[in-house]
Amino acid sequence: MSAERWKDDEALLESIRKGVPGAADELLRLYQGKIFNLAMSILKNESDAEEAAQDVFMTVIRKADTFQGNSAFYSWIYRICVNTCLMRLRGKRRNETVSIEEFMPVFTDEGMHASPMDDWSKEVERDALNEELGRMIRKYTEELSEKYRVVFVLSDVEGLSNEETARILGLTVPAIKSRLHRARLYLREQLSRYLREGKAG
Amino acid sequence: MICKELAYMLADYFNGSMDARLREELDDHLSRCEPCAAFTKTYQAVADRTHSLRRHIEYEIPPEVSKRLEAFIHAAALKYPEKVREYRDQVERDRREKVADLVRAATAGKLSSATALLVESHCAACPECGGYLAALRETGTTQAGDPPEGIRSHLIALMQTLPPGEEFFLA
Ligand SMILES: [Zn+2]
Ligand SMILES: [Zn+2]
Numbered sequence: 011m012s013a014e015r016w017k018d019d020e021a022l023l024e025s026i027r028k029g030v031p032g033a034a035d036e037l038l039r040l041y042q043g044k045i046f047n048l049a050m051s052i053l054k055n056e057s058d059a060e061e062a063a064q065d066v067f068m069t070v071i072r073k074a075d076t077f078q079g080n081s082a083f084y085s086w087i088y089r090i091c092v093n094t095c096l097m098r099l100r101g102k103r104r105n106e107t108v109s110i111e112e113f114m115p116v117f118t119d120e121g122m123h124a125s126p127m128d129d130w131s132k133e134v135e136r137d138a139l140n141e142e143l144g145r146m147i148r149k150y151t152e153e154l155s156e157k158y159r160v161v162f163v164l165s166d167v168e169g170l171s172n173e174e175t176a177r178i179l180g181l182t183v184p185a186i187k188s189r190l191h192r193a194r195l196y197l198r199e200q201l202s203r204y205l206r207e208g209k210a211g
Numbered sequence: 212m213i214c215k216e217l218a219y220m221l222a223d224y225f226n227g228s229m230d231a232r233l234r235e236e237l238d239d240h241l242s243r244c245e246p247c248a249a250f251t252k253t254y255q256a257v258a259d260r261t262h263s264l265r266r267h268i269e270y271e272i273p274p275e276v277s278k279r280l281e282a283f284i285h286a287a288a289l290k291y292p293e294k295v296r297e298y299r300d301q302v303e304r305d306r307r308e309k310v311a312d313l314v315r316a317a318t319a320g321k322l323s324s325a326t327a328l329l330v331e332s333h334c335a336a337c338p339e340c341g342g343y344l345a346a347l348r349e350t351g352t353t354q355a356g357d358p359p360e361g362i363r364s365h366l367i368a369l370m371q372t373l374p375p376g377e378e379f380f381l382a
Contacts, residue, residue, distance in 0.1 A: 035281065042272055042277060060279065072298055120213065123214045127249035128253075147260070191219075194254060
């Protein structure tokens with residue numbers, strides 16, 4: 011089946027609506043990687059993410075008719091994925107491994123930085139560090155509670171705008187901004203500690 | 212501006228939504244405060260590196276998961292074509308009914324004021340819909356209500372711009 015048959019998301023969706031053979035395969039080819047990644051970043055468990063991905067694609071196929079062209083297709087399918095995953099998390103214990111509060115910057119009573127600050131921004135640009143740094147960012151992201159994690163993944167990992175992230179999660183832009191900010195503060199602090207210890211050791 | 216305030220404004224500083232006067236104040240503080248300069252650069256590095264290293268951060272779908280997913284969708288598609296068709300038919304019927312209600316209310320002059328405004332401004336710009344509704348009004352046909360596909364899709368789009376829960380016709 012040639013991919014040229016579906017020039018864009020809209021054409022693909024139309025084919026799914028009509029039940030054109032191969033359209034569902036093309037949908038999978040285009041989106042299964044993205045959906046699995048998003049499901050994994052929320053659920054952090056491979057078999058949960060696999061089941062969630064099945065649900066997501068079934069929902070997309072069943073609801074292809076109700077998709078409204080006024081939002082991008084990927085934002086619709088991401089939204090279905092986020093809702094599916096959050097539903098699965100409901101009832102399950104939220105595994106908050108660390109308290110984000112302990113990793114916020116510390117200020118004196120006068121509102122000045124309480125401890126000296128290293129500037130490691132140039133250091134992390136070294137290509138030799140890419141793999142290790144990526145691994146550490148993933149690890150620290152997984153430690154965030156899902157409220158911050160989903161926002162951080164959509165905004166900073168995937169690069170969506172605050173507005174797009176807000177639409178996908180059904181939250182306001184200020185709520186997205188504040189969660190994203192706290193997630194970044196957490197990662198900044200964790201990376202600082204990691205790099206400092208790395209240098210010492 | 213103190214360091215603590217600066218730290219809480221960084222997100223706005225980087226996404227460009229900060230107003231010029233505040234930005235100036237913040238830049239001024241940054242030029243005089245070493246900890247804040249380091250804090251700001253490393254904060255920005257987190258966002259930048261996270262995006263540029265996303266290939267290392269994202270989870271790759273294992274080939275066996277991908278195979279099972281394809282098999283599942285195939286099996287499901289074979290097993291549920293009826294259900295999918297039923298669901299589609301229902302959605303299609305609901306849409307037609309809604310459009311029919313809208314057309315009837317429009318011809319009878321019974322649209323809510325918000326909806327009437329929407330319909331009027333669309334009809335002013337769209338000869339297709341304008342002509343269709345004008346003809347219905349002229350002949351006084353209040354029973355009609357199943358417009359051609361093109362017009363139906365315009366009216367569906369129009370109704371979707373109404374706030375949720377908004378009644379489009381007068382009681
Ligand atoms: Zn300062
Ligand atoms: Zn029209």
